[in-house]
Amino acid sequence: MKPKKPIYNYSGLKNENLGIRVVAHIVMIISVILAIFPFALLISSSLTSTEAIAIYGYGFIPRDFSLSAYEYLFKAWNVIGKAYLITILVTVIGTVLSMLITTLLAFGLAWKKTPGRKIIMVLLVITLLFHGGAVSTYVIYTNVLHVQDTIWGLILPGMLMNAFSVILFMNYFKNTISLDLMEAAQIDGANMFDIYWRIYMPLSLPLIGTLGLISAIGYWNDWNNSLFYISSSAHDLYTIPRVLREMQETVRFIASYPDSGLSGIEIPSASVQMAIAVIGILPILIAYPFFQRFFVAGISIGGVKE
Amino acid sequence: MNKPSFIQRIKKSNIKNFILVWLMMLPGLTYLFFNNFLPMYGITIAFKRLDFSLENVLASPYIGFENFEFLFESDAILIYIRNTVLYNAAFIILNIIVPVTLAILFTSIRGKRLKGLYQTMILLPFLMSWVVVTYMAFALFSGENGLFNSWIVANGGSRINFYGERAKAFWPFILVFFNMWKGTGFTFLFYYASVIAISPNLYEAAKLDGASYWQQVKYITLPSIKPIIITMFILGIANIFRTDYGLFYLVTKNSGQLYDVTQTIDMFVFNALKGQGDLVQSSAASVMQSLVGFVLVVSANLVLRKVDSDNALF
Numbered sequence: 001m002k003p004k005k006p007i008y009n010y011s012g013l014k015n016e017n018l019g020i021r022v023v024a025h026i027v028m029i030i031s032v033i034l035a036i037f038p039f040a041l042l043i044s045s046s047l048t049s050t051e052a053i054a055i056y057g058y059g060f061i062p063r064d065f066s067l068s069a070y071e072y073l074f075k076a077w078n079v080i081g082k083a084y085l086i087t088i089l090v091t092v093i094g095t096v097l098s099m100l101i102t103t104l105l106a107f108g109l110a111w112k113k114t115p116g117r118k119i120i121m122v123l124l125v126i127t128l129l130f131h132g133g134a135v136s137t138y139v140i141y142t143n144v145l146h147v148q149d150t151i152w153g154l155i156l157p158g159m160l161m162n163a164f165s166v167i168l169f170m171n172y173f174k175n176t177i178s179l180d181l182m183e184a185a186q187i188d189g190a191n192m193f194d195i196y197w198r199i200y201m202p203l204s205l206p207l208i209g210t211l212g213l214i215s216a217i218g219y220w221n222d223w224n225n226s227l228f229y230i231s232s233s234a235h236d237l238y239t240i241p242r243v244l245r246e247m248q249e250t251v252r253f254i255a256s257y258p259d260s261g262l263s264g265i266e267i268p269s270a271s272v273q274m275a276i277a278v279i280g281i282l283p284i285l286i287a288y289p290f291f292q293r294f295f296v297a298g299i300s301i302g303g304v305k306e
Numbered sequence: 307m308n309k310p311s312f313i314q315r316i317k318k319s320n321i322k323n324f325i326l327v328w329l330m331m332l333p334g335l336t337y338l339f340f341n342n343f344l345p346m347y348g349i350t351i352a353f354k355r356l357d358f359s360l361e362n363v364l365a366s367p368y369i370g371f372e373n374f375e376f377l378f379e380s381d382a383i384l385i386y387i388r389n390t391v392l393y394n395a396a397f398i399i400l401n402i403i404v405p406v407t408l409a410i411l412f413t414s415i416r417g418k419r420l421k422g423l424y425q426t427m428i429l430l431p432f433l434m435s436w437v438v439v440t441y442m443a444f445a446l447f448s449g450e451n452g453l454f455n456s457w458i459v460a461n462g463g464s465r466i467n468f469y470g471e472r473a474k475a476f477w478p479f480i481l482v483f484f485n486m487w488k489g490t491g492f493t494f495l496f497y498y499a500s501v502i503a504i505s506p507n508l509y510e511a512a513k514l515d516g517a518s519y520w521q522q523v524k525y526i527t528l529p530s531i532k533p534i535i536i537t538m539f540i541l542g543i544a545n546i547f548r549t550d551y552g553l554f555y556l557v558t559k560n561s562g563q564l565y566d567v568t569q570t571i572d573m574f575v576f577n578a579l580k581g582q583g584d585l586v587q588s589s590a591a592s593v594m595q596s597l598v599g600f601v602l603v604v605s606a607n608l609v610l611r612k613v614d615s616d617n618a619l620f
Contacts, residue, residue: 132345
């Protein structure tokens with residue numbers, strides 16, 4: 001294997017000066033507070049009764065602890081649950097497909113003998129520099145590909161593959177995985193797809209994990225595609241971000257569903273809206289501690305110039 | 307004889323592999339075609355007088371740059387361009403200064419668990435959707451019971467409608483804050499990884515020569531991460547006409563009264579696409595974004611080549 005440039009887990013830039021260390025801690029603590037306080041606000045507001053919000057306003061500590069917002073959500077599960085399902089579906093399908101086609105293309109580009117390789121590389125770089133623009137892309141996806149109001153309208157546009165990831169994988173394939181493996185496999189009679197699937201993929205798991213994670217988060221949080229390609233008549237295809245956004249526009253949004261299980265009078269109150277937002281971020285918050293270290297390590301792979 | 311059949315076998319297996327690899331690349335290439343290259347052709351829309359009576363709208367006649375004239379005549383679009391450029395300039399600069407400073411300071415912190423904790427907390431906003439951020443912002447700025455208004459009222463002031471015209475001056479700061487809030491966690495890690503990769507030997511040598519902490523930072527750390535900073539800078543410049551929909555559309559609740567300070571070119575294009583504006587104008591604006599971005603990236607790179615050719619992108 002080519003000797004890799006090592007990544008140290010400490011910096012040579014040590015400072016013995018207590019002053020700097022104190023400053024560093026203070027800065028970090030301030031940054032953390034700034035990063036976290038909106039979450040505290042969101043969660044506490046979802047756990048407050050609506051009356052308390054009307055009287056005391058949004059705050060960091062629930063004045064009148066109440067789970068009524070979540071009870072409301074439970075009743076409206078028809079709507080929320082469906083959106084949750086769609087979001088999960090889009091995220092899983094999107095991420096898996098994305099990783100597949102990105103790595104397949106990167107593999108082809110990493111192999112020295114692929115015919116037309118250099119032209120494809122040039123084309124790839126062009127997509128980094130020049131963009132068709134929102135209007136043009138929209139026209140293509142609606143008039144040519146007809147993905148509007150289908151689940152593909154949520155999965156395909158924009159996010160399925162990007163040149164950055166392809167290049168990252170390509171470099172990883174070329175630099176980090178030894179060519180001997182490929183040659184040995186070819187002598188054993190393996191074809192390129194076998195080599196891709198049985199050798200390169202397993203060895204690339206760290207990068208797949210990191211980029212897959214970024215892709216999954218992108219899909220989970222995406223509201224762009226929903227707003228562009230899913231019209232209000234297709235509310236079966238609403239994702240959680242879209243539901244959140246519609247709720248802002250039309251306060252009566254959830255209650256106006258014919259099959260929502262709620263009477264038309266019950267309007268989602270402020271605390272309910274906050275609760276839906278909390279539900280929207282819950283999976284990420286829960287999974288976060290598990291994948292955080294992995295994520296950080298992955299960014300290190302991409303961030304260092306070899 | 308062994309030799310010819312060996313070569314024949316190699317050739318046959320090579321061709322088989324060529325075809326196989328091309329089939330493997332096909333999904334990706336197809337996607338590139340539809341997602342990236344076909345829209346590039348669609349740019350021609352901006353140069354045509356769209357005739358919807360034609361069966362294929364794309365066959366409408368060309369009218370040169372006529373559709374682009376409004377860009378220079380309308381005052382509104384100039385404001386949107388100004389907003390876009392100014393915000394992006396602030397973002398580019400701050401998105402370099404703040405994370406780099408944090409990354410360098412971070413190296414002074416001892417204790418793995420504490421470091422891990424800090425990293426975790428700061429990265430969290432990055433994982434959020436702008437829609438959720440909108441709710442957080444609403445909890446802060448709501449005219450009726452937002453956090454700020456509650457404080458103001460409790461201290462004897464009168465309520466401020468943050469989403470209304472009078473509050474325009476706040477929004478540049480609010481938007482810059484949220485952009486930093488969401489992005490810093492990620493860029494900080496990015497730069498920190500680069501700082502960490504600097505060989506400690508350099509620092510040892512410098513210390514032997516009697517270099518102080520600040521000298522080490524100035525002469526070792528910063529120059530070592532210069533390539534990454536420059537890359538980020540160029541990417542920022544290339545996208546100087548583009549903005550993140552989420553931030554400018556959602557967080558501001560698309561409040562028309564704030565357009566003077568919050569509306570960007572993308573917003574203008576988006577609103578038009580959703581039926582509230584001129585499709586032709588928005589398509590022209592969209593094309594302008596792409597063209598300007600392209601020119602900027604190539605120019606920036608050319609300039610960079612003259613100045614410091616190692617770090618140019620291509």
